[in-house]
Amino acid sequence: EIVLTQSPGTLSLSPGERATLSCRASQIVTRDSLAWYQQKPGQAPRLLIYGASSRATGIPDRFSGSGSGTDFTLTINRLEPEDFAVYYCQQYGSSAMFAFGQGTKLEIK
């Protein structure tokens, strides 16, 4: 079973800054089957990135994903007020397990 560890737990930044969120897997994530989701309070998660680096439909290009193997990164350029939320990574590659990371809270500084 793959365990995903996200860091930092909380990230405090100001609008206009760049956010860099990390997701590390305990085993290699096959076929870069890694997704990122955004969740705001009281809402369902929203898919941002799939395949480690492909943006989902309607996601602004200030969101980008990178990485492979066991280390993945979500970068958000020029933070907008609506970007402050909790972000989860998830692997969906194999073994019928779809583990999520524990989440990174992006808060306004």
Add this chain to the structure above:
Amino acid sequence: QVQLVESGGGVVQPGRSLRLSCAASEFTFSTYAIHWVRQAPGKGLEWVAVISYDGDKQYYADSVKGRFTSSRDNSKNTLYLQLNNLRAEDTAVYYCAKSMRGNYWDAFDIWGQGTMVTVSS
């Protein structure tokens, strides 16, 4: 628009059962695997189960295996999750989520709004 709507949540005593439903609209429901994901109050996301597009295969998280059963009725565009022998630790918002391109092994591109299950005596 493409939508999933959960229902059936509520307050239930430990050891009792509950059935959740997830109604789909505006996509070809019968060609997509659908997942269940839950979120305990103030906690992160936990994958619970997936069912294949035709209902023939299901996989479950270890925490619910043997107690929860997923099924679907493609003629009604509806997914079900039967929750048996409920425990306090099953208290959570339960979401259904659509597999992006149909296969299990894919990201979840459409989520319902969730339904709350509270297990308490």
